[in-house]
Structures are given as structure tokens and as C-alpha cells.
Amino acid sequence: MITVDHVTKQYTIGTVQARYGTLRDAVPNVMRAMTRRFRAGAASRRTVINALNDVSFRVRAGEAVGIIGRNGAGKSTLLKVLGRITQPTRGAIDLYGRVGSLLEVGTGFHPELSGRENVVLSGAILGMRRAEILRQFDAIVAFAEVERFIDTPVKFYSSGMYMRLAFAVAAHLQPEILLIDEVLAVGDSNFQKRCLGKMEEFRSIGRTVLFVSHNMASVVRLCQRVILMQDGAVVADGPADQVTRRYLQSGTGSPAERVWPDVAGAPGDGIARLHAVRIRDERGRIAPTIDIRKSFDVEVEYWALQTGTRPTVSIHFVNEEGITLLVSNDFNNRVWWRTPRGPGLVRCTCRLPGNFLAEGQLFIAAAVCSYNPDLVHALEYDVVSFQIVDRSEGDGVRGEYAGNWPGVVRPMLEWHVEPIPTAVAVFTTSDDVLS
Amino acid sequence: MNLPATSPQQPATSEIHIAIRSTRPQLSAELRELWEHRELFYFLAWRDIKVRYKQTVLGIAWAVLQPAMTMIVFTLFFGKLARVPSDGVAYPLFAYAGILPWTLMAAGVGASSGSVVGSPNLITKVYFPRMIIPGAAVLSGLVDFLIAAVGLALLMARYGGHVSWTLVGLVPVVGLILLLAAGVGGFLAAVNVKYRDVRYIVPFFMQLWMFATPVIYSASLVPARWRVFLALNPMASYIEAFRAVCFGRPLDWAGLGLSTLVTFAMVAVAVRAFRTVEQTFADYI
Incomplete structure (x- = not known):
């Protein structure tokens, strides 16, 4: 059982950005703190942000x-506080039971050590006793299917292994x-399926799972209950x-449109920020359902903030199983390919043909990137979602x-069908055999 | 699919209760947790040792070659050229019996002071008592020390050390040195998280400390009125005690007692400093 009671986690923006100070900075800080004490009542100039705001x-x-x-809604901060990686500023949390936090895949792995050594080390760091690790060792290796390479340093492993x-x-x-953060975002779909399977099994034997994810499909599959966070609050x-639907509709009321009205609050950096993402049917209407036979557009608008x-805009189509069906980028437009974008709003529209994607719920992840050097300015998962329906008759x-x-x-593919002229004798022989 | 047979050992409605508060946990609770995670000291130290000599041709032999080479250099410059008196013991043995405990201490402080900032992947991703990190870093030096002790055994055989059961006396001395290294290193590790100046201060500080410690010279070389200050440096007592045991000489119990007190005070200061900041490690790393 977990109880989270009015938990707030504050970060001082100055501290977060400076990463770490040096003694030289500390000396004037101490002086300033002392003078501030004399000028009692003077407001602190440091900006405090609530990564978690009264969460219960x-x-x-x-x-x-x-x-x-x-x-930035505070999901990962919540998990970090629950996992005792960072302390809450206010509030109380009580966890009843042994906690395993899986905030990344491969915590404690050392590239120079062999698979065998890493299993033992990582197990110990994650909180297993030595005897427990040794007892489970064969099962772990079998589950990972790396028996042949267990004595090879993991730096030689493929990323899948x-x-x-x-x-x-x-x-x-x-x-x-079990606290899990986005572990499923990595690995191939087969691996993701196995992880999900393992987590379902885990839940079925009465363990508690707290699962942070961008992947709506796996959230719905694994969890009966969902907590939606925004600006650090529940x-x-x-x-x-119900909650996932609300999440997808947040903003405009339609899951097929999402707009960030002002630049300051929009996802992105100093070069580009997202403004809007929309799904438009062939007649140009914002549409959460698309007829499988008809073409439709994905429209992405962003602010180019520098000359x-x-x-470039790239869009990812993700299906309900979390599989990315395709990725497309506006640099496929050869005219705009090498043209610098001036400051201002830019709209990029991608036309998807009819009779192309199968029916089902699709989620769009939208990104604005630059290449050479490769930079991700903005990346938002599950920005919009829509349904492709097959009503063909x-x-x-x-x-x-x-x-x-x-x-x-x-896809509607071309088929060629023709009778092959064959000697009649073939049929007679087979008839003979059959009779 | 190759799912492992899950032992459906239902978690007994657990007695484990983890209370997360905005205030610092009790010292007793933290110490209990440290004890529960004691195996991790061993695992992290084991990892450090495993990784340290990977991709080296001579491997763990470096543990004995390093102090041996230092000993040769010291013997040439201080023993032969400067003729530093060595309390009537052959200078190579005299020097090695100082370098060995000093290296244990210096390596411990060096490794542990950088250990916390060197493990962001652990600190930002998983919880365990953070004191284990500098603790394990100090502990990993013990293996090097034990291997280097082979060199001491050879030198004692060659130059006539005091081989007897009294050598057991080295064990508590080594224990105190480890404790001191953990105290100093743990304190620096905590400060290092916020003030990275530590990285630049430590080498210089260790060099000064070595000159203030009778490693290459004998404590008897220090004028009597300065001895008091030498006694405040626990390493001076420990190295003198280490040599006294190796050479079969009487121990300075008063100095050793004072140094033990200083060591425990240092550990207390380090634990206090560490606990003040350990909750914020993940925010600064």
C-alpha cells in the first residue's frame, strides 16, 4: 500500500541551472545571506518552482x-520522490512493503564487467540479497536469453541483449x-511485449505497480486506474x-487538435517551439475519425524563433500497441529542404493517402529538429490521436x-489475375489418379 | 516465450514500512539501513577492484609494483643521497613500511572523495544508503594493500623485520587507517557534490599531509616541541605504530589513543556533514 499525503517538491531554478556551485560562488552567497538577515523582510529573488504541488x-x-x-508535468519527479532518490520539500509518504524502483534499464551495470558479474552487481544495487541473486541467477539468464554470452563483457552486447x-x-x-518509469520506451516491440507480460504477471500475483508512461496503449493495458498530472498536481x-481520454482531449476538447496559444508555454527551445498539431480530414475539417478510404492531413505549426x-518537423505514427508505424519529416519536401525558415509561424502539412494505414487508434508524436548538428528542439508524445475506421462496403x-x-x-495494391493456358491432359491424369 | 517460474510466495502483508518525510531521518534508522545493505559495501568494492585492472597487462601486480617503485625512488634520493636516518632499520624496509599504510590512506581518500560525484547513474536512479558509496571506495583499497603487503613480507625477510605473532597488531592499525580514510574521504565526498573545488584541492592537500606525516622520514627527526602537533595528525601515530609492530619496537600508546579519538571525531563530523546533504545529492549531481 502507498499513501501520498500533500507532497510538494520545490526546486530553486537558480540551483537547477547552475548544476553545482564553487566555493567562490558560495562566499558571496554567504555574505548576501548575512546582509539579507539584516534587511529583514526583503523578498528572496530566487525563483522557486513546484515540480510537485500538493500531491495526494x-x-x-x-x-x-x-x-x-x-x-514536465511532474511524473518523473513523483517517482523519484517515491523511490527515495530525492526528498520531498513538504508532505509525507508511507510505503508498506519492499520497494523496487526501475527508473532506467540497467541501473548499476558496468560496461567492463561480464553479464554474469553485472547480474550480481545490479541485483545487489537494486536491493537483492546475495543468496537471492544466486538462487534466481539461472532464471534471470534464461529470461534474458543471453546464456551464450554470459561471460562476455556487456560492452560487447548488442543493445537488445x-x-x-x-x-x-x-x-x-x-x-x-514496483515503480517503473518509461522502461518500455526502449527496446524492440517483442521486448516491450515481454516486459508488459512480466508486469501483468506481477500484478496478477497481488503486487502493487506504479507505472509512468507516455505510451497510452500500454497504460490502458496494464492499469485499471490512471492518475493524470499537470504542472505538478494531480x-x-x-x-x-476515462482519464486517458481526458488527457488526449485536454486543451481543445478534441483529441485531434492540440494548440499551445503562447510561445512561452509551448514545448521547444530558443530555436523552435510547437504551436499546433491537427488532424484534418480530406475536406479540411479537424476530425478525430478518418475513413480508411480517404486521405487526411497531419498539420504541424511551429514558431521559428531565429533567422x-x-x-524540420517530424511526425511519428504510433498504434495502440505502442508500435511506431512510420516516421515522416518535412525535409522530404525538396524545395523547403535547404531553405532557412525566417522568424515567425511555419505550417507543415503532411498528406497521408487513403487506403494506407489499417483501422485502429493512432497517436501522433510531433518533433521539431535540426540536422547537422542534430538537435531536438521540441518533442511531444501523444500530441493528438485519431481513429481510422473501415466503413468500406x-x-x-x-x-x-x-x-x-x-x-x-x-494499402490497396495492384493485383494481376489471369488464367494460365494449360494442357487438358494434366486434369485428365489427376482425375485418373483420384478415381 | 520463456517466462521464469515465478515463485508465488505471496508477500506476507509486509512488516516493511518506509516512511518518507521532508525532514532528515533518524540516525538510528539510517544506521539500521546501513547494516541491512551491508552486502552492498562488498559488491561495490568488488566492482571497483574488478574494473580497476581491466585492460592492463600486469593486472593486479600493479598493486605491489606501485609502492615498490616509490620505495626504490625514495631509497635512492632520501636513503642514499640525503641519508635520512631511518631508526636503525634498512631504509628500503623503513620506507616501504611507511608507504604501504600511507598508500592505503591516500588511495582511500582519493577514491572516496570523488565517489559520490562519480556515481550519478546510481544516485539519480536507485536508492540505497549513500554512505555506502564512499565506504566501498575506501574498502576497495584494502585489497591492493593486502597484495602490496607481500612486498613488505619480502623486505622483512631480507632486511630482518620483527617476524612474530605480534604482527597481529597490524590489524587494528589498518582498521583505524581505513576508518580515518572513510572519515576524511566521506566528508570530502559530501562537500564535493556541491563544491567541485574539492577535486582540485584533494591532490594538493594529500601531498601536504604526506609531508606532515613521517612517511619518508622518522618521527624521531621532529624536534620535541613540535611532536604535540604531530600527535594531532592521526596518520603520524598510525604509521609510527605500523613501523613499531613491523620492527618489534615499543608502541606509543598515548599518541595512539589521542589519534584514535581524533579519528572517531573525524568520522562523526563526516557522518554529520554527509547526512546534512545526502538528501539533496540527486538534485545537484
């Missing part, structure tokens, strides 16, 4: 709770409360489908077949 909730044992929210081994250790931690807490830069890809039609794309 309870999680019962055996519950799986998802935590969602936009970038590394990920599998690291997750395997964490999966065998057997804590009563804004919704309830059944998974002479060449930010014999004129679609599936023809008149109404059953399940698998595949992530459903």
Missing part, C-alpha cells in the same frame, strides 16, 4: 496505477511495490479509459469480407 493519493496493495501527463539482461534482473527483483484520478535556422481493401483483417497497413 492512495494506492491499495495489488493495484496497478498508471501516471500520465505531458512533459543489454536491455534484455538488464530488465531480466529487475523483473526478478520481486518487490511488493488533475484526474480514475478509471484508465537562418532550418528546423465492398469498395475497400477488405472487399466484402467482414471478419478480422490483420496488419498495420492496409
